[in-house]
Structures are given as C-alpha cells and as structure tokens.
Amino acid sequence: MSKEKGSDDITDGQGAYGSGEREDKKKGGLASFTISYDDLDAVVLGVPVREEMKENVSLHENEHESVTLTDGVDSEKCISHLFFLPKGGYPADMMMDFATDDDFHPALPFFQRVDSADIIYEQKKKRCKIIAGRYAMGDLLGEGSYGKVKECLDCETLCRRAVKILKKKKIRRIPNGEQNVQREIRLLKRLSHPNVIGLFDLQYDDTKKKTYMIMEYCVGGLQELIESTEKKKLPVWQAHGYFCQLLRGIEYLHGQGVVHKDIKPGNLLLSTEGVLKISDFGVAELIDPLAPDDTLTMSQGTPAFQPPEIASGQDTFSGFKVDIWACGVTLYNLITGIYPFEGDNIYRLYENIVSREMLMPTDLEPSLQNLLQGMLEKEPSKRFTLYQIQRHDWVKKHFPMTSECVPIPAMNGDTCRSMTVIPYLHNLHFGSDDDEDVEYVTEHDLEVMRGRRKGSGDFGNHSGIHSKSSKEKHKKDKAMIRKRNLSFCKPS
Amino acid sequence: MPLFGRSQKSPSEVVKALKEALSALERGDKKVEKAQEDVTKNLGVMKSMLFGSSEAEPQNDILVATLSQELYSSNLLLLLIQNLHRIEFESKKDAAQIFNNVLRRQIGTRTPTVEHICSRPEILFTLMHGYEQQEIALNCGTMLRECCRYEALCKIILYSDDFYNFFKYVEVSTFDIASDAFSTFKELLTRHKMLSADFLENNYERVFSHYQGLLNSENYVTRRQSLKLLGELLLDRHNFSVMTRYISNPENLKLMMNMLKEKSKNIQFEAFHVFKVFVANPNKPKPILDILLRNQDKLVEFLSKFHTDRSEDEQFNDEKAYLIKQIKELKPPPQDLKLEATH
Numbered sequence: 001m002s003k004e005k006g007s008d009d010i011t012d013g014q015g016a017y018g019s020g021e022r023e024d025k026k027k028g029g030l031a032s033f034t035i036s037y038d039d040l041d042a043v044v045l046g047v048p049v050r051e052e053m054k055e056n057v058s059l060h061e062n063e064h065e066s067v068t069l070t071d072g073v074d075s076e077k078c079i080s081h082l083f084f085l086p087k088g089g090y091p092a093d094m095m096m097d098f099a100t101d102d103d104f105h106p107a108l109p110f111f112q113r114v115d116s117a118d119i120i121y122e123q124k125k126k127r128c129k130i131i132a133g134r135y136a137m138g139d140l141l142g143e144g145s146y147g148k149v150k151e152c153l154d155c156e157t158l159c160r161r162a163v164k165i166l167k168k169k170k171i172r173r174i175p176n177g178e179q180n181v182q183r184e185i186r187l188l189k190r191l192s193h194p195n196v197i198g199l200f201d202l203q204y205d206d207t208k209k210k211t212y213m214i215m216e217y218c219v220g221g222l223q224e225l226i227e228s229t230e231k232k233k234l235p236v237w238q239a240h241g242y243f244c245q246l247l248r249g250i251e252y253l254h255g256q257g258v259v260h261k262d263i264k265p266g267n268l269l270l271s272t273e274g275v276l277k278i279s280d281f282g283v284a285e286l287i288d289p290l291a292p293d294d295t296l297t298m299s300q301g302t303p304a305f306q307p308p309e310i311a312s313g314q315d316t317f318s319g320f321k322v323d324i325w326a327c328g329v330t331l332y333n334l335i336t337g338i339y340p341f342e343g344d345n346i347y348r349l350y351e352n353i354v355s356r357e358m359l360m361p362t363d364l365e366p367s368l369q370n371l372l373q374g375m376l377e378k379e380p381s382k383r384f385t386l387y388q389i390q391r392h393d394w395v396k397k398h399f400p401m402t403s404e405c406v407p408i409p410a411m412n413g414d415t416c417r418s419m420t421v422i423p424y425l426h427n428l429h430f431g432s433d434d435d436e437d438v439e440y441v442t443e444h445d446l447e448v449m450r451g452r453r454k455g456s457g458d459f460g461n462h463s464g465i466h467s468k469s470s471k472e473k474h475k476k477d478k479a480m481i482r483k484r485n486l487s488f489c490k491p492s
Numbered sequence: 493m494p495l496f497g498r499s500q501k502s503p504s505e506v507v508k509a510l511k512e513a514l515s516a517l518e519r520g521d522k523k524v525e526k527a528q529e530d531v532t533k534n535l536g537v538m539k540s541m542l543f544g545s546s547e548a549e550p551q552n553d554i555l556v557a558t559l560s561q562e563l564y565s566s567n568l569l570l571l572l573i574q575n576l577h578r579i580e581f582e583s584k585k586d587a588a589q590i591f592n593n594v595l596r597r598q599i600g601t602r603t604p605t606v607e608h609i610c611s612r613p614e615i616l617f618t619l620m621h622g623y624e625q626q627e628i629a630l631n632c633g634t635m636l637r638e639c640c641r642y643e644a645l646c647k648i649i650l651y652s653d654d655f656y657n658f659f660k661y662v663e664v665s666t667f668d669i670a671s672d673a674f675s676t677f678k679e680l681l682t683r684h685k686m687l688s689a690d691f692l693e694n695n696y697e698r699v700f701s702h703y704q705g706l707l708n709s710e711n712y713v714t715r716r717q718s719l720k721l722l723g724e725l726l727l728d729r730h731n732f733s734v735m736t737r738y739i740s741n742p743e744n745l746k747l748m749m750n751m752l753k754e755k756s757k758n759i760q761f762e763a764f765h766v767f768k769v770f771v772a773n774p775n776k777p778k779p780i781l782d783i784l785l786r787n788q789d790k791l792v793e794f795l796s797k798f799h800t801d802r803s804e805d806e807q808f809n810d811e812k813a814y815l816i817k818q819i820k821e822l823k824p825p826p827q828d829l830k831l832e833a834t835h
Contacts, residue, residue, distance in 0.1 A: 189807060255685060255728040289727055289735075290772055387686045391643075398598035 116443045128428035130155070131212055132203040135163060136428075138421035139412070145174055146181065146282075147210075151217065153421040154200075160217045160272075160419055161200065168209035176300070180282035185213065187258060187281045195249030197269060197279040218269035218277055219408045219417050222334065226265060228409040233337030236368075237399035238406060242268065243331050244395060245276035250323055251386055253278070257287040259294065259319035262301040263326035265333060270408060272417070287319060294319040303346050304339050305329045308378045311350035321380040324389070328375030335368070336361050340376055354378075367394040501537055503559035507566050510534040514571050517578045531579050535586040542593045560594055564608045569594070573618045573635075576628045588631045592638040606642045613648050620654050623661040623673050633672040640679045643687055650680060650691045659702045663714050674717055681721070685730035692725070692734045700738070707747060712756065719751065719762040726769060739770045742779040749787070752794070761799065764812075771815050784822055791819050 129137045131152075138151035147165045154161050171177035188199035201214035222242060226232050234242075246268060253260055260267075260278065267280040283300040296319040299310045307325035309317040332340045340358045343349030358376050360369050371394045374384035389395060411417055501509075513530035516523065540548065541559055563569055572587050579587065595605045609615050616639060622632025639645040649655055658680075661673035681688045692699055706718035726735040738744055748770065751763035770780060784791065795816050802808050 186807065251685060255730050257729050287729070289729070289769065290774060292732075294729075393601045397601045 119443050126423040126427045126431075128424040131163070131205070132201075134201075135161065135203075135212070135214060136421050136425060137163070138419065138424060141411075146171055146177070151420050152214070153419070153425075154214070160421075162215050162217045164213040164215060166211040166213065168211075180300075181211070183284065184281040187284055187286060188213075188215075191253070191256065191258070191281075193249060193252040195245050195276055195278060196252060197277040215279075216271065216277060218271055218279070220270055220411075221279075222265035222268045222270070222276075222330075224409050225270070225406055226334065226337070229406055231337050234334050234406055235403045236335060237401055237403070239331065239334040240394075240397075240399045242276050242334065243327075246278070246327060246330070247386065247390055247395065249276065249278040250327060251390070253284075254320050254323070254386060257289055257291075257294075258284055259287065259296060260284045260323050260326075261299055261319070262305070263323055263330055264302050264305045265330055266302075268330070285319065296322070301326065303349055304341070306350070306353065307380065307383075308354045309380050311353040318380050320386070321383050324375055324383055324386065327389075328372060332372055332376070335364065340372075365394075367392070367397070371395070503541065503555060504562050506534050506537050506541070507559070507562040507568055510538070511566055511568055511571060514568075514575050517575055518571075528578075528580055532583045532586075535579075535583050535590065538590055539586050542590060556597070560597055560604060563594060564604070567612065569608070570612060570615050570618065573615060573622070573632070576622065576631060577625050584628060584631045588634050591635050595635075595638055595642075603642065606644055609639070610644050610648065613652070616645060616649055617652065617654050620649065620652075620657060623657070623664075623669060626666060626669065629666075629669045630672055633669075633676055636676050637679050640676065640683050643684045646680060646684050647687055647691075650688070655680070656698070656702055659705060662706065662718075663709060663711055667713075670711075670713070674714075678721055681725060682728075685728065689730045689734065692731060696734065696737060704747070707751070712759075716756065716759050716762065719759060719766070723762055723765040726766060735769065736773075739773050740777045740780065742777075742783055745770050745780055745783055749783075752798075757799070764798070764808075768811055768815055771818050778825070781822070781825070784819060785824055788819055788822055792816055795819070 131137065134155050135152040136155055138153065141149045141151050141162055143149065147167045147170055149162055149164050152161050152163045153159075166181055171181055174180075185199070185202065188197070192198065197218070198216040199213060200216070201212075203212040203214070204210070205212070222234075226234060233239075246263070250260070250263070258281075260281065261283050262280060263278070267278065269277045269279050271277060285296055285298070287294050287296075295316050297316050299306065299317075299322065301310075301322070305326040307317075307322055310322065329340055332338075341349060341352045341356060343352050358373075360372065364372070371384075371389065371392050374392070375389065377383040384392070407415070408417065510531060513527045513534060516527035517531065521527065538559065541555060569591065572591070576584055576587060595603075595609075597603065597605050616636075619632045619636050619639070622628045622636075636649075639649070658673060658677045662670055662677055664670045664673070681692075703718065703722065706714055707722070709715050709718070725731050726738055745767075748763050748767040752760055752767055754760055754763070770776075771784065773780070776784070795812060798812060799808070
C-alpha cells in the first residue's frame with residue numbers, strides 16, 4: 001500500500017496529454033501495451049519520466065522499455081490492472097524490498113498511478129486464432145477455476161461449438177484437479193444423450209500446456225437464468241420443462257452407471273434450442289457394470305446440494321440416491337428461489353441438512369409438495385426412486401405456458417447471442433494490420449458512452465444488464481493498482 | 493382454406509362425414525373415388541382444426557376437446573387405421589399427423605387418448621400389422637413410435653404376442669421398412685427402462701430365443717444392429733439381472749466369440765463390447781470359465797492383434813488390455829471351490 005502511496009506522489013501534479021502527444025510518446029518507445037476492457041482495449045502509453053522521479057530512483061542503467069503484463073487479457077478486464085515500468089529504473093525503496101528475494105528479476109516493475117486521462121482505448125482487435133487448424137476462436141463465454149470457455153467455430157463442419165481451455169498450471173493448483181479432468185474426459189467420451197453435454201474433440205497443445213475440449217455450444221445455464229430474474233426463480237411451467245429434461249438425462253446417466261454427484265442449476269446448461277444439458281462431470285463416478293449395487297464412498301459435490309447421508313459423514317451410501325436428492329434441491333431452488341436447507345457455514349449447513357425439517361413453502365401445489373418431500377426424504381431407502389419421480393403426478397402433468405418465459409440473459413448486450421466468431425473471421429479476411437486507422441477512445445468518451453447506455457436503457461429491461469453496468473461502475477471506483485497481480489513477486 | 497371452402501363444419505359433422513366415407517371405402521362401393529375424395533377433404537378439415545392453417549389459428553380448446561370426444565365415441569381412430577391403405581397417399585400422412593396430435597393431448601395429468609387406446613388395444617395391434625403392408629408401413633411406424641412414448645401403450649405392445657412379429661419385420665427385404673421397424677423395436681425396448689427391464693426378465697427365454705435369430709441373421713444390417721442393441725441393453729444398469737443371466741449362459745459366450753471372428757470389423761467391434769462382460773464377470777459360472785480356459789492362449793493371442801488400428805480410442809485400448817490381463821490370469825478353480833460351484 002505504501003508503494004501505491006509513493007507512486008501517487010509521483011504522478012501528482014501531472015496533467016493530461018493531448019492525443020497528438022500520445023502518438024509521439026508511443027513512437028518514442030515508451031512503454032505501451034493493451035489490456036482489454038469490456039469490448040475495448042486500453043492502450044496505455046508510456047508514462048514520461050519525470051525529474052522528481054529520477055531523484056528517487058536508484059541508478060540502474062538498464063533501460064526497460066517494454067512492459068510485460070502477465071495477465072494482459074485477464075477476465076477481470078479491468079483498467080485497474082495497469083503496471084508500469086518507468087524508463088530509467090525503480091525507486092530505491094522498492095529495490096531494497098526485493099533485493100534479498102531469490103526471485104529477483106532485473107525487469108522488476110515499478111507501480112505507478114496513472115491518471116485516467118492518460119488512458120486511451122482502442123477497439124479490441126479481433127485477431128482470429130485457429131487452434132488445431134480447425135477451430136476458429138470467438139469471445140469468452142465463461143471462466144471457471146480450470147480455465148476459460150470460449151465460443152468457437154468448427155471450420156470443417158461449420159458447427160458452433162464451445163471450447164473449454166484447460167491450463168495445466170491452473171489445474172495443478174486445484175485439489176484432485178488433474179484427476180477430475182481426466183475423469184470428466186473419460187466419462188464424456190462414452191456418453192451420448194440429448195440431455196448430456198457432448199464432447200466432440202480433444203486437442204492438446206504441448207508447448208502451451210493446454211488441453212482444449214471441444215464441446216456442444218450452450219448459451220447459458222439455469223443458474224444464470226435464475227439470477228437474471230428479480231425473485232431468483234422460474235415460473236413453475238418453465239421449471240417443470242427443465243426438470244423433465246433433467247430426469248431424462250439422469251435416467252440415461254444412471255443407466256450407464258454414472259453417478260453425477262454434482263447436480264445443481266449451475267451445472268445444467270441450455271443449448272440454443274433451449275434443450276437442457278447436464279454438464280461438469282469432474283466429480284462424477286462410474287459404477288462398474290458388474291457391481292451388484294450403486295454403493296459409493298466418496299463425494300466432492302456442492303455442499304448445499306448434499307444429502308443427509310453425506311452431510312452426516314457416512315462411509316458408504318447409494319450413489320443414485322445422491323443424485324435424486326440433488327435433483328430435489330435443484331427443483332426446490334428453481335421454483336422457490338431459495339434452498340431447502342441453509343446455514344452460515346458448512347457445519348451449520350450440514351447440521352441442518354441432517355437434522356432440520358425441510359421448510360415447505362405453503363404456496364406450492366400439493367402434488368409438488370409431495371414430490372419435493374419424496375425427493376428430499378432424509379432416509380435414502382425411503383427416498384423416491386427415479387422411476388417413482390417419473391411416474392409422479394406433478395411430473396406427468398401438462399403445464400401450459402401461463403406466464404412469460406424467462407429468456408436466456410444477454411451477453412455483452414446481445415440478447416440474440418449471435419455468433420461471436422464472426423468479427424474474428426471478418427478481421428482475418430478483411431482486416432488490415434496497420435494500426436494507423438485505429439480510432440482511439442479516451443476515458444472521457446467511455447464515460448459519456450456508458451452514461452448514454454445507462455440513460456437510454458435501450459439495452460433491454462434486463463436486470464442482468466443493469467447489474468452488470470453497475471458492477472463496472474463499482475470496479476472503476478477501486479484503486480487503479482491492485483495487489484492481486486503481484487502473484488509473480490511471491491516466492492514460489 | 494381455399495380448397496375446401498367453408499370449413500365451418502362442427503367437429504361432430506366432420507367425424508360423421510369421415511366415418512361414412514371410410515365405411516364406403518371399406519365396403520368397396522362403386523363410388524370409391526368419391527369416397528376417397530371425401531376422406532381427403534374431411535381429414536384436411538380435421539387437420540386444420542388441430543393444427544391451424546395458413547389462414548387460421550388452431551381451433552380453441554373446446555372445439556378440440558369436442559373433436560377428440562367424437563373421435564373416441566365413434567371409434568374413428570381404429571376405423572381410420574384399418575382403412576389406411578385405402579386412402580390417398582397424402583391423406584395417409586394427414587391421418588398419421590392427426591393421430592399423433594390427438595395422442596399427445598393432455599388434460600392435467602390425464603392423457604385421454606392414451607386411455608382410449610388402452611381400452612381399445614386393437615388400435616395398437618392394427619398399427620403393428622401395418623408393417624406387413626408396404627404402402628402404409630412407414631405411416632404406421634410413426635404412429636407406433638408416438639405410442640411408445642406412453643408407458644401404458646408400450647406395455648400393451650410388449651406383452652402382446654404380436655410383439656414377436658417385430659423379429660420378422662426387422663428382416664423384411666424392403667430396407668426402409670426394416671429400418672423403420674427396427675427403430676420402433678428399439679424404442680419399445682429402451683424407452684421405458686423399468687418396463688422393459690421387467691419385460692425382459694419375465695420373458696427372458698422367449699425374447700432371447702427370438703433374439704438369437706436376429707444375431708444369426710443372413711442379413712448384415714440386422715446382425716449388426718441387433719448386436720449393437722444387445723450390447724446397449726445388457727450394459728444398461730436397469731437390465732442388470734438380465735445381463736447377469738445372459739452372461740452365465742455358455743451358448744451366448746460361444747456366439748459372441750464367433751462374432752468376434754466375423755468378417756465385418758464393425759460386428760467384431762460390437763461383439764467385443766458384449767464379450768468383455770463375460771470376461772469381466774467376477775462370478776463366472778463353471779461352463780463359462782471352462783470355455784475361456786480352453787481358449788485361453790488363443791484368446792490372448794487373438795485379442796493382442798484385435799483392432800490394433802484403433803490407437804485413438806483410449807477406452808477401447810484400456811478395456812482390451814484389461815481383458816487380456818484377465819484372461820491371462822484365469823486359473824481353473826481349486827477342487828473344493830469346484831464342488832461348491834456345481835453344488
């Protein structure tokens with residue numbers, strides 16, 4: 001923090017630069033790099049070396065002109081991740097800090113506050129990247145602990161796909177990470193059902209240590225759908241439709257001897273046609289086809305969706321009944337917007353799952369209450385079987401579309417979720433490489449644009465959008481330099 | 493609806509008119525052409541009531557309900573199917589669409605058409621016999637598969653003697669009919685897992701003796717498809733007890749070993765997936781163990797060279813390696829265990 005303070009002092013009193021000057025600075029070889037921010041790239045032009053700075057700086061003669069930004073296109077996409085390496089060196093006090101460190105790097109960056117007026121943005125260049133000579137990459141769809149998921153186009157079949165990019169470095173850091181990835185791949189290879197996410201291809205990049213899983217393209221998950229609504233729940237008819245599809249998927253999985261063990265709205269994705277796809281088989285387990293029953297011993301699922309037999313720590317339990325319970329919690333959650341059991345921490349939560357009676361919302365119709373009661377029966381042997389659920393009145397009932405359908409939330413303002421690979425392809429075939437015709441946008445312009453976007457409200461009445469823009473706003477208020485990107489400074 | 497003019501007929505009028513026209517067709521009067529025309533016309537009217545047309549929305553629920561009620565009470569569905577081969581080509585498709593639409597009708601948890609058909613199972617049997625008539629086979633197929641969606645109807649079909657006709661239908665010489673019949677056959681055996689598991693268990697002997705015929709068929713497609721389906725059925729956990737029964741019969745093992753040696757690579761591959769279960773079974777009955785032991789060396793050698801070009805398929809290679817290891821390690825049971833096994 002003190003460093004930040006120090007750099008504050010340095011930049012104090014420095015004015016904004018005109019755009020012409022900026023151009024010069026760039027040519028002059030000052031540090032410049034881009035970071036993506038929303039749909040723009042920030043071009044940060046070098047920070048001029050100031051007299052007062054030089055005084056503070058130790059006399060290192062190496063000139064570091066280029067800046068390496070470790071996570072240039074981090075998902076955070078936030079301009080608060082700017083790092084600068086001043087031409088000339090680093091302040092002495094910083095040197096002291098790191099001088100004893102084994103990991104000392106001569107190009108140690110120096111952090112400096114940048115006035116927002118110094119930042120300009122350019123339209124992000126959609127440089128087309130094609131992996132394995134076959135898949136043209138599009139925009140980011142989501143990000144998990146294992147890596148990113150991007151949209152892509154299969155250039156051979158012209159099918160729209162999603163690619164899960166697994167970074168070996170990241171996976172290693174997760175407990176059981178590599179094992180779970182292997183398990184997921186092995187399982188997905190053998191599964192094929194309309195309600196189970198399809199894996200089409202696997203590609204490895206040995207130099208980048210990345211694995212690419214080419215999967216079915218999904219526009220979002222039930223979790224996003226719930227979160228986009230005001231009351232965090234779906235109309236009963238819509239939840240019923242998804243639930244029936246979930247049952248079909250589970251029936252198939254259980255028939256194949258696969259216990260998913262992590263059924264929850266976040267793992268139920270939707271295709272462009274609105275077909276539910278069960279995904280994330282990282283903790284799933286395959287029961288030996290010749291094993292007489294479905295007894296399992298290990299569970300790594302999501303706590304709020306765990307049944308009492310796991311919450312109480314039993315050594316062995318019926319695998320299929322675990323999925324039934326999780327389906328029950330999922331249905332409960334989709335319809336009521338809350339969880340049947342909650343707790344401040346995992347111990348409380350488990351205690352409640354094991355011993356607390358479930359709170360049944362009284363406004364649900366009796367047959368639905370009966371179904372939930374049966375699925376969330378604490379005693380596994382008394383809990384409904386899949387067959388009982390499928391034959392249950394509420395499941396068999398026909399629900400007409402009585403209210404508006406909760407649509408799939410927009411992504412980056414696009415409610416149609418049109419294919420994001422196209423701009424990249426356009427750039428590949430019609431784009432020019434020279435930067436001269438690039439238009440720059442200043443921070444001020446951005447502010448204006450953002451204000452306009454918010455004011456007009458033409459981006460739909462989507463609460464999702466609003467919350468997003470407010471999030472951006474929030475980010476902007478934070479300090480310009482964040483400590484979290486210092487991870488490379490830590491001794492390994 | 494320019495073709496049919498005013499479509500303001502009431503549902504009961506349409507049903508009555510259609511019934512008369514169908515009866516006339518059935519009797520084979522001199523005015524066959526006129527009757528055919530009437531059938532076409534009235535089916536068209538009925539279809540637009542249910543589906544709407546380019547100019548009109550589908551009719552309201554009350555009208556559809558009355559129409560369905562009339563269909564049930566006049567027993568028109570059966571009459572329609574019985575005379576399906578007599579009506580015009582395009583109208584056959586209309587009839588199938590009307591049938592499927594009415595079948596899907598649901599009021600709350602009730603499906604009235606399903607109930608109606610349950611009370612008149614002749615409808616289902618007539619549909620199945622449709623596979624014997626080339627000109628209506630495919631239409632009947634679409635209707636049958638729609639029926640398969642409902643457990644109650646599926647049950648009637650499975651437990652009927654006519655079900656065993658499917659073993660003939662899937663082998664008829666007309667390829668499209670045979671494939672259609674096979675997809676219906678597969679649907680019947682896989683759509684409702686618990687139902688078909690019970691069915692297979694209760695009718696094990698009869699079904700599998702027929703099934704043997706498919707596996708030994710002269711027809712390559714039949715052999716391959718039925719072998720694939722067999723693998724799917726046996727490896728579905730719902731059919732666990734059927735599988736254990738199947739893999740304890742030495743005749744089945746012999747058949748699979750012969751299929752491993754078939755000329756067709758695809759059949760070899762499908763056979764592998766059934767064969768592996770025999771080997772992986774931890775409680776192999778003595779006759780099975782005997783066969784495997786007798787062929788121990790040959791099997792190891794055979795499997796080592798089996799589909800070596802599938803290097804991409806990790807799962808297959810793992811399984812193959814596992815099988816080779818298992819077979820290598822096979823030992824005749826000690827004397828005392830043998831006694832226990834025969835006991």
